[in-house]
Amino acid sequence: MxxxxxxxxxxxxxxxxxxxxxxxxxxxxxxxxxxxxxxxxxxxxxxxxxxxxxxxxxxxxxxxxxxxxxxxxxxxxxxxxxxxxxxxxxxxxxxxxxxxxxxxxxxxxxxxxxxxxxxxxxxxxxxxxxxMTDPLTGLLNRRGLQETLAHSCPADAPLGFAVADIDHFKRVNDAHGHDRGDLVLKQIAGLLRGLFEPDGIVARVGGEEFWLVLRNGDPAALCGLVERARARVAATALTDEGHDTLSLTLSFGLTMVPALQGRDITTLFKIADGALYRSKQDGRNRVTYVAPDACP
Missing domain, CATH: 3.40.50.2300 (Response regulator)
Known part of the structure; x- marks a missing residue:
C-alpha cells in the first residue's frame, strides 16, 4: 500500500x-x-x-x-x-x-x-x-464495464462494441436444470475471457447476454476477430462430470466507432443489440456487423 x-x-x-x-x-x-x-x-x-x-x-x-x-x-x-x-x-x-x-x-x-x-x-x-462484478461468472457487470471503459479507453481510440447471446439457452435450463445452466454460463464466460481479454473487455449484463468492448476499430479485423471467437465456441464441447456433453453456439451483433469522444455507450450497445437481433433472425450462430455510419 x-x-x-x-x-x-x-x-x-x-x-x-x-x-x-x-x-x-x-x-x-x-x-x-x-x-x-x-x-x-x-x-x-x-x-x-x-x-x-x-x-x-x-x-x-x-x-x-x-x-x-x-x-x-x-x-x-x-x-x-x-x-x-x-x-x-x-x-x-x-x-x-x-x-x-x-x-x-x-x-x-x-x-x-x-x-x-x-x-x-x-x-x-x-x-x-x-x-462491479457478476457474482456467477466473475466477469464485470454493466456498472463495472462502464467504469472500466471510462478509465481505461482513450476517448480518441477506435472501439468495437459487440453483444453476444447464447443460442437456445432456455433449452439448457429446461432439459438439464438451472445448475447446469449456471455452469454453462461460467464456461462460456471463461471462453470469452480467454478469447478477448486482456485487449478487450468482457461483461455479463444479464441472463445469457454478454457485452464486449474491443480495442480495434478496423471493421474487417473486428469482424474477423469476432468470427473466430464464434467458431471457437461452436467447436468447443462443454463438459460436466456425470452429465451429457453440450455443444452450444453464440450469435453476435457488432458495431464500431472511430473514437468514443463522449458518446453514450448504452446507445452503442443498443445498435449492436439490433445487429444481434438480425443474427438471430438469419438463423443464429453468426456475426452481424452494423456499419459505423449507423452510430449516432
Missing part, C-alpha cells in the same frame, strides 16, 4: 516517510494540500496522512477537496494536529477526516491507526469489486 504524506515541515515529513518506509509502506510526499491534490490526480493512492496547518491549502481544506473531487476511488485520511480541544476534533471529522492523531505523534499509536485504516480500505475495495 502507498501512503501520501502531506506536511509543510520538511523534517517532520521526512521523519514520517522514514517511519512508514521502515514499516513496509511505499510513500509519496507533498509539502501542502495543493501539491497533494496534484499527486492524487496522478497516482491511485488511497491513504493520506496530512498535517492540519499548512500554506496554500490546509489539511482541512485538503480533506474537503478530496471529498468534493470526483476521484475514481475513496481515500482514507488521517489528520495530524496539535489541537486537542473537542471543537477541533469535531471540525476535522465533520470535514471528512476518517481519523486523527495528535502531534507530536507516537509511532506505535500511528502504526495501529494505519493498520485500522488499511483494513477499512481493503474492505472498501472488496465491496467495490463486488459492486
Amino acid at each position: 502507498k501512503i501520501l504524506v502531506v506536511e509543510d515541515q520538511r523534517f517532520t515529513r521526512r521523519m514520517l516517510a522514514s517511519f512508514l518506509t521502515s514499516a513496509g509502506y511505499a510513500v509519496a510526499e507533498a509539502q501542502d494540500g495543493c501539491e497533494a491534490m496534484e499527486v492524487l490526480a496522478r497516482e491511485p493512492i488511497r491513504f493520506v496522512i496530512t498535517d492540519w496547518m499548512m500554506p496554500c491549502m490546509s489539511g482541512l481544506d485538503l480533506i474537503r477537496a478530496i471529498r468534493g473531487r470526483s476521484l475514481d476511488r475513496w481515500v482514507y485520511v488521517i489528520l495530524l494536529t496539535a489541537r486537542d480541544e473537542k471543537s477541533g476534533i469535531v471540525e476535522a471529522l465533520d470535514a471528512g477526516a476518517d481519523d486523527f492523531i495528535h502531534k507530536p505523534f507516537d509511532n506505535d499509536e500511528l502504526a495501529v491507526r494505519i493498520r485500522a485504516g488499511q483494513r477499512i480500505i481493503e474492505l472498501t475495495e472488496r465491496l467495490e469489486r463486488l459492486a
Whole structure:
C-alpha cells in the first residue's frame, strides 16, 4: 500500500516517510494540500496522512477537496494536529477526516491507526469489486464495464462494441436444470475471457447476454476477430462430470466507432443489440456487423 504524506515541515515529513518506509509502506510526499491534490490526480493512492496547518491549502481544506473531487476511488485520511480541544476534533471529522492523531505523534499509536485504516480500505475495495462484478461468472457487470471503459479507453481510440447471446439457452435450463445452466454460463464466460481479454473487455449484463468492448476499430479485423471467437465456441464441447456433453453456439451483433469522444455507450450497445437481433433472425450462430455510419 502507498501512503501520501502531506506536511509543510520538511523534517517532520521526512521523519514520517522514514517511519512508514521502515514499516513496509511505499510513500509519496507533498509539502501542502495543493501539491497533494496534484499527486492524487496522478497516482491511485488511497491513504493520506496530512498535517492540519499548512500554506496554500490546509489539511482541512485538503480533506474537503478530496471529498468534493470526483476521484475514481475513496481515500482514507488521517489528520495530524496539535489541537486537542473537542471543537477541533469535531471540525476535522465533520470535514471528512476518517481519523486523527495528535502531534507530536507516537509511532506505535500511528502504526495501529494505519493498520485500522488499511483494513477499512481493503474492505472498501472488496465491496467495490463486488459492486462491479457478476457474482456467477466473475466477469464485470454493466456498472463495472462502464467504469472500466471510462478509465481505461482513450476517448480518441477506435472501439468495437459487440453483444453476444447464447443460442437456445432456455433449452439448457429446461432439459438439464438451472445448475447446469449456471455452469454453462461460467464456461462460456471463461471462453470469452480467454478469447478477448486482456485487449478487450468482457461483461455479463444479464441472463445469457454478454457485452464486449474491443480495442480495434478496423471493421474487417473486428469482424474477423469476432468470427473466430464464434467458431471457437461452436467447436468447443462443454463438459460436466456425470452429465451429457453440450455443444452450444453464440450469435453476435457488432458495431464500431472511430473514437468514443463522449458518446453514450448504452446507445452503442443498443445498435449492436439490433445487429444481434438480425443474427438471430438469419438463423443464429453468426456475426452481424452494423456499419459505423449507423452510430449516432
